Amino acid sequence: MKYQYLVVSDRIEDVQRADLVLVQNFEKAKEKLKKKVRAGAGLEVQVLQARAMDAKNAAKWLGQVGDLYRFCKLARCQLVLTSGATSQWGMVSGRSFDALLQECGIEPLRYWQELERWLESRLARRVTAC
Template identity: 75%
Template sequence: MKYPYLVVSDRIEDIARADLTIVQDFGKAREKLKKRVQAGAGLEVQVSQARAMDGKAAAKWIAQVQELYRLCKLARCQLVISSGATSPSSMVSGRCLDALLEECGMRPARHWAELEGWLESRLGRRVTV
């Protein structure tokens, strides 16, 4: 491979083999995730899930992101918050992501710096030919 890449999965069972695991519903996956999470893993939540929710469900989603962030800190893994966009019109701006990070109790500058370091470490493991 000439280009850096990450192995991504939406199955928690693949957490040991994937660089990044998409967490669809933390409430349902909580116990399974706590048993399988490993240091250095990446756990992704997508804003696209919350965009279609009403206020009560969105508040619950934010609480779950906060809990997932605490789990990531304890397990020394990386939380990734992405837009989950499937088209340009569903993308989320950097300012909105920063506001969401703050709402979830994270400092945006620190989060982006940690994410950059995590990406460099994961991509550095790949052997290029």
């Protein structure tokens, strides 16, 4: 049986090896990403982070997601917005994702189409037989 998988990391340094890298603070990681990122990489942002923030930082986070999306467009990589849920209550519904994307200045339909294309291309490379 064949299984598809993605290599994920929470270290920006792994951006050249991993399929998906968690970006915790785009402002801080921007310079590193500019130097190291390659086309086709996935940059993950978790909603879980913003839940724990105060109002000012949560608003800042929304702005940073928009900035990261524009950076991804220039660097030809993919923004991946995830819930980062550790329990069933931490999950984020599709409608909420769409509302969040719109708030960040990202058109939801376009984002989902791009994500689907990116995921298919990444998964096509990573298949293992078990």
